Amino acid sequence: MKNMKYLLFCSVVLLFTTSCEKDFEDINTNKVDPTSVDPVSLFNNALIGTSFATGQLKYDAAIVQQIVTPNSGILTGGNHNQDNRFASAEVWDDYYETVIKHTGDLISTLNERPEHSNLYNMTRIIQAYAFMVLTDSYGDIPYFDAGAGFSSQILLPKYDAQSEIYKDLINQVKDAVSSLNSSAEEVDGEILYSGDINKWKRLGNSLLLRLGMHLTKVDNSLAMQTVQDAFANGVMQANVDNYVIRHDNNFTNPIGNFLNGSEANNFYLVDTFVNFLADTNDPRLTSIAVRYVGAKSGTEQTEDNASIEPDEQIGMPMGHDNSSIGQAVSEAGIESFYAFSQVDRTRMVKINAPMYLITYAQTSLLLAEAATYGWISGSSSTYFENGVRAHMELMAEYDEDAAIASDEIDQYLMENPFNGSLEQIYNQYWVVSFLNGPEAYANFRRTGFPQLVPNPYPGQDITGDFIRRVTYPSSELAVNKENVDEAVARMGPDNLDTRVWWDKE
Template identity: 25%
Template sequence: MEELNTDQRNPAEVDPTSLFAQGLRQTHDNMASISVNNNPFNLYAQYWAQTTYPDESQYNLVTRSIPFFFWRGVYRDALAQFQEARDLTVTQLESGESGLEDVVLENRLAALDIMIGYNYHVLVDVFGDVPYTEALDSDNLQPAYDDARDIYNSVIENIQSATASIDPEEPGFPSNQDPMYQGNMAKWQKFGNSLLLRLGMRLADVDPSASVSVVNAALAGGVFESNDDNASLTYLGASPNTNPIYEDLVLSGRADFVAANTLVDIMNDLEDPRRAAYFRQNLGDGVYSGGVYGSANNYGANTQVGDALHQPDFPSTLLNYAEVEFLMAEAAARGGYAVGGSAESHYNEGIEASFNQWGLSDEQAAAYISQSDVNYSTAPGDWRQKIGLQMWLALYNEGFEAWSTWRRLDFVALTPPEDMDMADIPLRFTYPLEEGQLNNPNYTAAGAKIGGDEVGSPIFWDTLQPLL
């Protein structure tokens, strides 16, 4: 009778491996989505322009409640899954009743801590101060907002501990429940260190000594060495496991986006061969013309998003090898970091990695680098401009990181649209209006701390004024 009365569709205990897989999928969906309801980052990076409804490229955050949907996607759909999986895995480790060796459970905890850290870093980089120490507690409906820098410190410490604890020779989560690295803990270790490299370089202008310490430890631990290490999730070719970009570009039947003139004009000037991978040649062979960013553009009269992004199995990437090389180029250019090689050598490796990621050859990359406006020794501007611009070009379709890189390095690339709703290009999202209704005391205090809940209030690591 007990067996007959057991609901097999609603188990009494949730498997932490399925929660981990769900958290990974939701994290990638959150960052890969191009839905204007929750992820305008390809627009904020000015990679794409809009057609009929240009509100988001005019930086309107309110009409579609973008901050709320992004906030909910990270907290509820991703972090809550990882935190519950972590709690269950800790219980398994302490009870000794899982049937798994401790080293496997410890590897799983490390992967969970890396992903929890990743999601909180995204929240900080988008909003600033956010709930952290009191977050994800269903009994506390008014969690306090933690200081953004304090969250960063904690996240860095947790990822450092997690990465150091990994036994790369042992498995972690089952391969079929780890859609990013298939249980390969050596790759998880590289991802953790590469993420620490990113976070450490975020600190470079606000706390140089802390930046050097974090970055040097990450480099010593081992970062990405090729595109095979990329933190990517390859989607499947059939619903419901397709890339959300495919859902919005193809399944929706809509034609909401074209390539932005901001990006296309720069790539045209540099005769960048990645244009053939990034965009369609719908205007003729070798012809690329971007829609005016911030305006309503004609879909057929402008260069369209490339065919690769229209595929259901197109991968989502949280961090790639090209970014790692550009970060090392920046570290070398700044000086004081224990990074081997020169700024120029890592700059060139970053460009080559991007070309390879998009299916282009080393020879094409070398020819591109040989141009005077690309070659590190002759390209215009200081190191921020040279590295920042090429990093932005390489981060195509990784809008969050591209927008973050522009905010941090302040290189010339983005152009304020004529009819934008804000005074300037946003440096952060405003807090969800729902927070003002449900968590008003803490919401009000967080806004007051930064001089008002405004898009022009920079994140703590953004110390320079943008060059426009």
């Protein structure tokens, strides 16, 4: 009896063990969580991530005197020339935690997969663009070690000198563009150019042109060579080549979302910008601006009192806060600061508005500058007119009610012909870079134009006339202090006065 029980027990154990071994792999395979991510989807996430965060309104757009708020607290920044590390962290966090993370992962995984060579090189171009924005904003930043948390387990990346970053960015973009191959695999599903290799090459060369022009103050020889290389290989030719993030109701425009939400009544067009457009009868003022005539509060900013007429626009002066803005209101002869002009959030900054990062208009004006130096062939005047015309034609892409008729564009160019001056090119670059704060700010520091009157707000955190960089996030000071300290020792104090490498006095 004992033997029979023992044999029965062994049979059950054997049957159970066999069954477990047979089903072991199936049982321990997770059929819900993905084991890999489509690289094109990851790439598109990186692309979408380059759409600027709201930090550009708090610093860049205010410093170059296009958009400002009188409010302080979490909105403090260029409006009062004060250090606000909450605001300065926004571009850093958005770009490192999304764009650089995704591009770093893609580059490490696609590097040895020749079937994805085009996607690999597209990724390098987008990563170079993101790093340019970051280093132009902060100066020395994590670069060679950045985005390597997954591939190399580098959790506390060292900071690299901007001079070395720029040299490598130029080399990376050149190599990426030359390696793009229309005979290689198609990149189905990428959302910028639908896999059009020629457009990707023109984007890469236009980025290269921008990188080169940023260096005119610090390394004229490298600037000239880089610009000539970009021009020779072909830059953007029309608005269809623009690097634009097209938003929808699911992937909303960060600026549009911000200005149509909690901050709808807090940001206004600066009088410097409004007056510049008005003084030259620029039709873009009608496309950009709205003023809620007679509004005494945010709730009184309604469709009924909205005016886009250029002669009714009144920009907000710099240098005020909540306690002093009443003086500006009185001097302007309006009811409240809610009656100053704003960028129209029903057209140009609606939640699904496109965001332009590198454009044919900007590229054409940089070519006008390069032609003025004699670096490239072609007419400065033609490049200048192409740039202005392209930006005016772009207004229709924000909203059909913002479109500018071709005869209005012709009239403007006839009344404001190119006079051959660099100042005229730079001033137009300021206009065509509206809502592209990082580039408008970079070009202002590089050229000194437009000639702005320094912000008169008292109690500033700067000793010079303008903010020269934004400060590192507090999180970096807390967790990566050793590497931050090394960068500060090389670059200069972590404050608003320190100039980035290419911003030479």
